[in-house]
Amino acid sequence: MGISTAQSTRENGLPQHTATKQQQQQPQQLDIEQLLTQLTLEEKVSLTAGKDFWHTVPVPRLNIPSIRLSDGPNGVRGTRFFDAVPSTCLPCGTGLGATFDKDLLKRVGGLLADECRAKGAHMLLGPTINIPRAPLGGRGFESYSEDPYLAGILAGYYCQGVQDKGIVACPKHFACNDQEDQRMAFNAIVTERALREIYLAPFQIALKHCQAGAIMTAYNKINGTHAAENEHILKDILRGEWKWDGLITSDWFGTYSTTGAIKAGLDLEMPGPSRWRGDALMHAVTANKVKKSELNDRVRAVLRLVNSGLRTGIPENAPELELDRPEDRTLARQVAAQSQVLLKNEGNILPFDKDKRIAVIGPNSKIATISGGGSASLTPYYTVTPFEGVSAKASAGVEWAQGVYSHQMLPTIGSHLQTHDGREGFTIKLYNDPPEASHRELLEERTLTDSNVLFAGFDRQDLAHIWHVDAEGIFTAPESGLYDFGLCVYGTARLYIDDELIVDNVEDQRSGPSFIGCGTVEETGTKELVAGQHYKIFLRWASANSSTRVKPDGVVLFGHGGFRIAGCKRLDFDVSIMEAADLARSVDQVVLFTGLSGEWESEGQDRPHMNLPPSNDDLISAVLDANPNTVIVVQSGTPVAMPWADKAKAIVQAWFGGNETGNGIADVLYGDVNPSGKLPLTMPRRIQDNPAYSNYRCEGGRTLYGEDIYVGYRWYENIETAPLFPFGHGLSYTTFEMTNLELRQGGSNNLTVICQVENNGGRAGAQVVQVYVAAPKSQYVGRPVKELKGFTKVFLEAGETDKVEIDLDLVQATSYWDEIEDKWCSEAGTYKIMVGDSSAATNFLTKEATVEKTTWWSGL
Numbered sequence: 001m002g003i004s005t006a007q008s009t010r011e012n013g014l015p016q017h018t019a020t021k022q023q024q025q026q027p028q029q030l031d032i033e034q035l036l037t038q039l040t041l042e043e044k045v046s047l048t049a050g051k052d053f054w055h056t057v058p059v060p061r062l063n064i065p066s067i068r069l070s071d072g073p074n075g076v077r078g079t080r081f082f083d084a085v086p087s088t089c090l091p092c093g094t095g096l097g098a099t100f101d102k103d104l105l106k107r108v109g110g111l112l113a114d115e116c117r118a119k120g121a122h123m124l125l126g127p128t129i130n131i132p133r134a135p136l137g138g139r140g141f142e143s144y145s146e147d148p149y150l151a152g153i154l155a156g157y158y159c160q161g162v163q164d165k166g167i168v169a170c171p172k173h174f175a176c177n178d179q180e181d182q183r184m185a186f187n188a189i190v191t192e193r194a195l196r197e198i199y200l201a202p203f204q205i206a207l208k209h210c211q212a213g214a215i216m217t218a219y220n221k222i223n224g225t226h227a228a229e230n231e232h233i234l235k236d237i238l239r240g241e242w243k244w245d246g247l248i249t250s251d252w253f254g255t256y257s258t259t260g261a262i263k264a265g266l267d268l269e270m271p272g273p274s275r276w277r278g279d280a281l282m283h284a285v286t287a288n289k290v291k292k293s294e295l296n297d298r299v300r301a302v303l304r305l306v307n308s309g310l311r312t313g314i315p316e317n318a319p320e321l322e323l324d325r326p327e328d329r330t331l332a333r334q335v336a337a338q339s340q341v342l343l344k345n346e347g348n349i350l351p352f353d354k355d356k357r358i359a360v361i362g363p364n365s366k367i368a369t370i371s372g373g374g375s376a377s378l379t380p381y382y383t384v385t386p387f388e389g390v391s392a393k394a395s396a397g398v399e400w401a402q403g404v405y406s407h408q409m410l411p412t413i414g415s416h417l418q419t420h421d422g423r424e425g426f427t428i429k430l431y432n433d434p435p436e437a438s439h440r441e442l443l444e445e446r447t448l449t450d451s452n453v454l455f456a457g458f459d460r461q462d463l464a465h466i467w468h469v470d471a472e473g474i475f476t477a478p479e480s481g482l483y484d485f486g487l488c489v490y491g492t493a494r495l496y497i498d499d500e501l502i503v504d505n506v507e508d509q510r511s512g513p514s515f516i517g518c519g520t521v522e523e524t525g526t527k528e529l530v531a532g533q534h535y536k537i538f539l540r541w542a543s544a545n546s547s548t549r550v551k552p553d554g555v556v557l558f559g560h561g562g563f564r565i566a567g568c569k570r571l572d573f574d575v576s577i578m579e580a581a582d583l584a585r586s587v588d589q590v591v592l593f594t595g596l597s598g599e600w601e602s603e604g605q606d607r608p609h610m611n612l613p614p615s616n617d618d619l620i621s622a623v624l625d626a627n628p629n630t631v632i633v634v635q636s637g638t639p640v641a642m643p644w645a646d647k648a649k650a651i652v653q654a655w656f657g658g659n660e661t662g663n664g665i666a667d668v669l670y671g672d673v674n675p676s677g678k679l680p681l682t683m684p685r686r687i688q689d690n691p692a693y694s695n696y697r698c699e700g701g702r703t704l705y706g707e708d709i710y711v712g713y714r715w716y717e718n719i720e721t722a723p724l725f726p727f728g729h730g731l732s733y734t735t736f737e738m739t740n741l742e743l744r745q746g747g748s749n750n751l752t753v754i755c756q757v758e759n760n761g762g763r764a765g766a767q768v769v770q771v772y773v774a775a776p777k778s779q780y781v782g783r784p785v786k787e788l789k790g791f792t793k794v795f796l797e798a799g800e801t802d803k804v805e806i807d808l809d810l811v812q813a814t815s816y817w818d819e820i821e822d823k824w825c826s827e828a829g830t831y832k833i834m835v836g837d838s839s840a841a842t843n844f845l846t847k848e849a850t851v852e853k854t855t856w857w858s859g860l
Contacts, residue, residue, distance in 0.1 A: 027310045030064065032303045036296055038062055044295055045281045047302045048262075050272030053252075053457055053558070054079045054121075056302060057272065058316065065316040067309040068119075069249075069270070072170070073126025073142060074371060074658065076115035077378040078320040080457035081559065083446060085320040087115050088328050088659060089370045089380040092637045093128055095339035095655035097144035097680030098730070100768040101793045102157045108335060109161020109169070111328055116167045120318025122309035123168040123214060128376075129155045129202040130177045130218075132638060132681065133711050134692035136607040138180035141372035141637020141656060145680035146712030147727065148198055149788050152205025160210040166312040168305065171206055172216035173251055175199045175233060179696065179703065180606045184254065184556070186698040187221040190705040193781075195222070196817035196824075197709050200237065207244055208860040213308055214247040217266065219254045229260035239265055242860050247301045252375075253556040259289045267301035271558075324381040329660065336657040336664025338766075341677035342731040346649040349629050351671025351733060357397045357587050360387050361580045361623060361630075363406035363616065364593035369635045371656050374516060374603020379450065380659045386593045386633065389662025393670045399587065401580040403623070404573050406613040408599035409514075409522045410486035410566035414451030417473030417537060425449035426473025426537070432464040435540055443467075451566070454490070454515055455543070456559030463560065466546045471539040471565070477529035482570045486522040488514035491561035493541035497527050509549040515562050516604040517555040518544075522566070529569075539565060573615045580619060581626040590627045591669060592620060595635030595654070606697070610641040610687045620644050633665060639683040645724055653679070671733060674765035676793065678730035678838065682712050685724040691715035710784065713839045717785040728770050728788070728838035734761030734798065738769065741835055741845035751810040751849055755835055756803055759796035766795040767837065769804050772844075773813050774832035781816055786834060789813040814851055823856040 039047075043059050051057045051066060058066040071077045074096070075089040090096070090108055099105070116124050129151045132140035144151040159169035176188040176199050190199065206212065215238065218227040227233065228250045238244050249268040255261055258280045261269070269277050284290040342350070352358060368383030391398045405411075417426045425447050433440040443462065451471075475497075477483070487495045487503040495503040502525035512521030529535060544561030551557060584590045594616045600607060611617070623630050624647050631650040634640060635657070645651065652675075657664050667673040684690045691707035691714075710718050713727035742754040753771050771790035775783040790806040790813070811826040818825035828851050835845040 027313065029307045029310060030303055032300055032307070035062055035064070035303060036299065039299070041282060041285060044299045045277055045285070048267065048281070048295070048298045049269040049274030049277040052273070053271040055272070056268070056306070064303070064306060065309070067123065067306055068121045068318070069123045069125060070116065070119055070121035071126070071375045071378070072124045073128045074376055075378045075380070076112055076119050076121060076124065078119035078121070081454045082456060082458045083448060084379040085119065086322060086324070086379045086381045087119065088324070088332055089378055090332055090658040091336055091339045092141040092372055092376070092656040093143045094141055094145070094637050094680055095657060096335070097150060097154060098341050098655065098677040099335065099338045100150070100678050100791055101338060102153060104335060104338060105154045105157040106161035107331060109158040110165055111331055113162045113165035113167040115323055117312070117314060118321045118323040120314055120320055121167070122312055122314055123170055123305065124162055125170050125172060125216060127155045127158050127171055128173070129171055129206065130173055130175070131198055131202070131711060133178050133705070133707065134690050134696045135610050135639040135684065135687065136696065137178055137638065138601060138606045139372070139374065139603050141601045142376050146682060147680070147788050148201035149205060150680060150791070152202040153209065155202060155206035156209025159206060159212045163210060163213065168213035168308050169210070170214035170216050170249065171203055171212050173218035174203055174215050174227060174238070175218055176222050176227070177218035177220055179698070180604055182698040184219045185701065187224060187702040188705060189223060189702050191708055192819050193817040194705055194708045198711050200233070204242065204860060207242060211244070212246060214249055214305065216249050216251055217254060219251050226256045228255050228266050229257050229264045231264045234265040241858050247305045259284050262290050262294055262298060267298045322381065332658055333660040333663050333667070336660040337667040337673040339655055339657065339677050340665065340668040340675050341653040341679055342668070342675040343651040343653055343725050343729070344649060345731055347629070349631060349650040350669060352589050352669050354393055354395050354670055356589050357399070358390065358394050358589040358591065359399045359401065359583045359587045360390055360591055360593070361401045361584060362403050362593040362619065363613070364595045364635050365400065367411070367597070368661050369595065369597050369656055370658050370661055371598055372601040372637050373598030376603070377598055382659055384660055384662035386662045386665050389664070389666030390591065390669065392663070393666050393672070399583055401583045402571065402576055403580040403592070403619040404576060404615040405568070405571060406594065406597065406616055408613070409488065409564070410484055410524065411568050412451045413475065413537070413565055413567045414473070415449050417451070417475055419447060419473060423447060426451065426471055428469050428471045431468045431470070432462070434468055434542070452564045454559055454562035458560060467543045467560070469539070469541045471541065471563070473537050475535045475537050477531050477533055477535065479569055480529065480531040482526055483529050483567055484524055484526050484570050485567035486524045488512065488519050488522045488564040489541065489562070490515040490519040490559070491542050491544045491563065492546045493539055493563050495525070495565065496538040498536050499538070500527070502527055509547060511549060511552050513602070513605050514564060517552060518557050519562065520549070522564070526570070537565065539563065573618070577615070577619050577622050581622045584623045584627040584630055587627070590623065590630040591633060592623050592630055593633045593635065594620060596637070596640065601637045610639060612640050617643055621647070624648060631669070639681060641686065642724060671763070674733045674763050675730065676732060676766035676768070678728050678768050679725055680727070682716060682723045682727045683725040689721060689723065714784040714787065717839070722840070726838050726840035728768070729840065730768070730838070732765045732767070734759055734763040734765040736760070736767040736837070738835060738837070738845055741847050743833060743847050743849055745810070745849065748852065749809055749811050751808045751813070751833070753790060753806045753808060753833060753835060754803065755845060756801055757794055757796065758801040759798055762798050764795070764797045766793055768793050769806065770836055770838065771806050771808065772834040772836070772839065774834060775814060775827070776829040776831065778827055780827070783816060786832070788839070810849065810851065811855055811857065815857070818856065821856055823858050826851055826855045826857070828852060828854045
């Protein structure tokens with residue numbers, strides 16, 4: 001684990017290896033053109049691929065160091081999945097999108113840059129700015145918004161915050177990486193207009209605001225060619241039309257060719273060691289399939305990245321340290337609170353009264369749902385559950401009921417175990433020899449608290465082809481009853497309780513979603529336990545190579561393997577729902593926490609439906625029947641079905657909130673923070689209503705983007721169907737009024753939208769002023785009813801009025817992609833400028849602006 005905060009930081013709050021003297025004295029930059037004359041062909045080829053999972057290749061003879069890359073996008077993991085150094089976890093992408101706050105996103109980028117320095121990373125793999133075209137995407141939680149303008153602007157400020165502190169930002173995944181189903185193989189069939197207006201637009205907008213130093217390509221194909229070798233998007237658009245000259249890196253294992261990727265402009269194949277750019281690339285160069293000048297261009301980009309890394313002052317192979325500053329906790333809590341979206345509040349049920357007794361109910365109440373699953377997940381410094389957040393504020397007593405569970409697999413058990421000497425967690429002992437060996441030499445012993453263990457980034461060089469782990473901890477049963485225990489493995493393992501075999505996951509293994517598709521399904525067993533009694537949990541595990549099961553097609557295997565030990569007391573849902581309803585009936589204030597988690601929303605798999613986990617809707621309906629004033633808090637990164645939405649008087653969309661999840665939610669529930677979040681996604685009433693319903697998932701190797709440009713609110717408005725909650729919607733504990741709309745036009749391109757915003761309620765709060773542009777009917781193309789083209793967030797004290805000015809580039813704000821001319825077209829005509837507080841505002845302020853002449857243009 002990382003060293004303590006006191007050890008790892010100086011007075012300036014930054015890690016020791018980024019000391020002030022190093023920052024003040026710029027290291028000498030590489031002379032790239034001179035190096036290109038000195039590097040051998042073999043060295044040039046080596047520079048175009050990673051050294052390992054997180055580092056570029058160094059060339060010590062020419063003083064070219066290795067550069068470290070790290071995930072991103074809502075926290076910096078460092079180089080290890082296994083026993084990682086903790087970091088700050090911020091709200092998921094959709095939570096950040098819900099803030100509609102440019103300056104806050106810039107501060108988020110700055111915090112992540114400091115975390116990069118602590119982890120010795122020169123480049124951050126984020127933000128994710130793909131477009132969630134359907135509610136079911138496994139990585140939808142990582143993205144900011146269904147709207148390309150909102151996603152692009154927020155990404156631009158995030159990148160600015162990262163790069164202002166010297167770290168390279170890497171927006172991803174370029175482009176159309178909008179589903180997990182056959183994510184490395186599916187062919188996104190998309191019109192050029194939709195590609196430009198929806199899927200490339202966030203990158204275009206972000207790069208116009210901040211020239212990010214790198215971009216990561218997507219796994220999928222676009223119109224027949226994988227993104228990593230797609231000359232149209234990489235060479236013609238990104239390099240040619242946009243004149244961007246940063247580094248292009250593949251997603252991990254997302255390179256599919258040697259010559260094609262080099263020629264298209266893919267500078268860096270990740271991770272290493274290379275599968276495509278060793279002898280194969282050398283042979284392609286010597287055979288004149290790849291020009292030396294093309295290889296030199298790729299090497300130049302990598303060396304420019306190395307120079308960026310040198311400017312940070314972060315040493316090569318720096319130690320990974322903890323940061324966890326008080327000001328970082330404050331910012332994480334502020335972001336968590338500002339991400340909350342108050343969807344309903346009939347009768348002003350919220351905010352709660354701290355002096356009244358409250359019942360906290362539900363499956364998400366005593367777990368900290370901080371992030372979705374996959375590469376966005378990390379080990380946090382700490383977590384705060386919703387129950388802990390509410391309990392810290394309530395002064396008149398807090399009652400609790402579980403109601404039902406919401407886990408997909410059984411919950412991990414590691415933090416509920418103790419070592420034999422009384423420490424939290426369990427011990428693991430590593431051996432090369434199997435258990436039956438007459439003598440086993442202990443290689444290493446560690447204490448862990450997370451029993452979801454993936455041995456990726458674990459770099460011992462003395463491990464055998466098949467090696468072994470014994471894991472052991474003591475579990476004290478909190479209640480008597482029947483307990484279920486679960487075991488997922490990437491490898492093979494058996495789980496014992498007091499030497500009784502409970503789960504065997506060695507023979508007849510079944511492939512499942514664990515470990516990003518590398519592992520098995522969860523195999524389970526049961527045991528009757530007695531409250532207060534101690535039980536020895538013991539696991540015998542063998543590494544990935546011990547498994548003989550056939551791995552699924554298309555799954556990338558990485559790391560040495562892993563295991564996941566889980567368990568909990570079995571519930572009779574009928575009884576526990578009745579107990580929860582009885583509790584709700586007995587108090588005036590009730591909050592019910594439901595939702596998803598990193599199991600349901602994760603890289604590597606899409607959701608099969610929009611429903612909450614089994615029996616959650618039954619619990620919510622029963623509790624609402626018992627107490628109609630119950631507040632429902634939903635934690636998810638993407639929309640869920642809410643069949644009880646009309647019955648509920650108060651609903652909060654809380655997303656995955658990072659370290660400060662519980663505090664951020666409680667701050668809003670009790671009114672210490674007035675909610676100001678707005679939906680960055682449209683929430684449909686049912687899955688059948690969403691624009692990609694007929695065209696989601698891969699069929700015959702392709703996914704047809706049949707909704708074309710009509711993504712999100714553009715679709716609902718085009719077909720005149722009201723969603724459950726519209727894009728841009730979000731309530732407050734105060735009321736705002738917008739008046740006196742003015743338009744000030746300067747020249748042919750500049751339009752300033754001006755209005756007065758008054759807080760005419762009784763509390764201070766923030767309002768998001770949203771500017772939409774509605775195009776006149778065109779004889780050439782169909783246009784959305786309106787599109788978001790500007791926004792700003794304004795904070796006002798009770799009774800305060802402020803004048804808000806939002807600048808638009810009128811040509812860009814009125815343009816569509818002309819597929820005949822292969823350019824953007826701002827068509828002459830009269831456009832409506834609409835100002836409101838959501839895409840479905842009932843009281844839009846509207847004025848007209850005239851574009852005098854039709855203009856075609858290209859570039860950023």
